[in-house]
Amino acid sequence: MFKGLSFISKTMLFFNVVLAITTLMAYLLPFLAPKWFPFLSVLTLFLPFFLVLNLMFFLFWLIQFKKYIFVSGLVLLLGITFINKFYNLQATELPKSDKDFTIMSYNVRLFNKFNWYQKANIPAQIAQFVADKNPDILCIQEYSDLEKTKFSDYKYQQIFKEGENIIVGNAIFSKYKIIDKGVINFPNSTNNAVYADIIKEKDTLRVYSMHLQSIKISTDIEDEKIQKINESKTKYIFRKISDAFTKQQEQALLLKAHYSDCKFKKIICGDMNNSAFSFVYRTIKGSMQDTFEASGAGFGKTYNFKYYPARIDYIFADKTIQVKSFETLNEFYNSDHFPLISRLEIK
Known part of the structure; x- marks a missing residue:
């Protein structure tokens, strides 16, 4: 996996894989009761930060045209339902009515x-x-x-x-x-x-x-x-x-x-x-x-x-x-x- 990579790229890939695994664990935590995994449940607070870091890794490998783009790319794809809980591009404003x-x-x-x-x-x-x-x-x-x-x-x-x-x-x-x-x-x-x-x-x-x-x-x-x-x-x-x-x-x-x-x-x-x-x-x-x-x-x-x-x-x-x-x-x-x-x- 690391063959042919420079020291910087090897380091980046290592941290990218660690981040991807951590993010996938955070994806599972909403389905797990905190009393069974109290320390792990804290990771949910950092999930938006993990998503941003994965996006940065995705762009890093994209610029270099490296196949390792799939590491964070897959993580972002799997977590697409989490993104709009964190950030919405545009507000929706529907017309007013007397029943509002x-x-x-x-x-x-x-x-x-x-x-x-x-x-x-x-x-x-x-x-x-x-x-x-x-x-x-x-x-x-x-x-x-x-x-x-x-x-x-x-x-x-x-x-x-x-x-x-x-x-x-x-x-x-x-x-x-x-x-x-x-x-x-x-x-x-x-x-x-x-x-x-x-x-x-x-x-x-x-x-x-x-x-x-x-x-x-x-x-x-x-x-x-x-x-x-x-x-x-x-x-x-x-x-x-x-x-x-x-x-x-x-x-x-x-x-x-x-x-x-x-x-x-x-x-x-x-x-x-x-x-x-x-x-x-x-x-x-x-x-x-x-x-x-x-x-x-x-x-x-x-x-x-x-x-x-x-x-x-x-x-x-x-x-x-x-x-x-x-x-x-x-x-x-x-x-x-x-x-x-x-x-x-x-x-």
């Missing part, structure tokens, strides 16, 4: 309750932003009941908060009548999901606002003074992520079991704290549409991570609901997450 409604999902990070950002009046800014966008249904994660963010324009509400030192929860605000509502508490966790059954003309919609287990890497590293722990920082981070993914698996299965018993059309919104290449994503999405895949553009970045376009917040909709537009509102930065908004029509 909009839904927004936003992790507000407690409305900056602990002054993570040195900006004035963030609760009021978020309230004004929501008023300007004027979604028909609003799903909030990490909700904190602050006076300036009551969203009083929404007559119908489902709010669940709990905690002792930090009161936090999920909420759904609706301009349409709510006829039933509830909460799904996740065991051994402060995370949960709320739901509301909403009347939209002749249809009933079941809307969920979910917040799955957080990884909390940066906070824990600082609080526990990781430099004093007798293990490497990298190993510690991988363990934290894999532990969180294992909990997310349990939470995802609970949520799926709950919505599987629902006969209404469903929309699931919220912060999954995991990528679109994960077992958790595949479990919760099921046969529903990812509204970013259907109508979004670009990387769909929903979390303000400096070096990586992380997409960990989602709006899923039943296939009986037409996705007419989708947007990640990256220009509005008052949380560590960005708001998502989608225009839909029940068919």
Whole structure:
């Protein structure tokens, strides 16, 4: 295989083969429960990076007219269904109709309750932003009941908060009548999901606002003074992520079991704290549409991570609901997450 190659080409081919094998392993992970392969499940976070590197190797061998182009070429071909979960070239904007409604999902990070950002009046800014966008249904994660963010324009509400030192929860605000509502508490966790059954003309919609287990890497590293722990920082981070993914698996299965018993059309919104290449994503999405895949553009970045376009917040909709537009509102930065908004029509 290496015969006749220069040292540089041999080195490139070696790393190309290692990358290809690693990428193929990452392709399988959405089908494998994290509790069985907790450390390997972390690879799903890096799958977009692997795809980009494979594309670079593909172009490298193409320029040289070398047969080794097939190594990454085959990997990219096998992973073509993953690409639009990571990046879409162009947004879809279908014509508006009287039956359209909009839904927004936003992790507000407690409305900056602990002054993570040195900006004035963030609760009021978020309230004004929501008023300007004027979604028909609003799903909030990490909700904190602050006076300036009551969203009083929404007559119908489902709010669940709990905690002792930090009161936090999920909420759904609706301009349409709510006829039933509830909460799904996740065991051994402060995370949960709320739901509301909403009347939209002749249809009933079941809307969920979910917040799955957080990884909390940066906070824990600082609080526990990781430099004093007798293990490497990298190993510690991988363990934290894999532990969180294992909990997310349990939470995802609970949520799926709950919505599987629902006969209404469903929309699931919220912060999954995991990528679109994960077992958790595949479990919760099921046969529903990812509204970013259907109508979004670009990387769909929903979390303000400096070096990586992380997409960990989602709006899923039943296939009986037409996705007419989708947007990640990256220009509005008052949380560590960005708001998502989608225009839909029940068919």
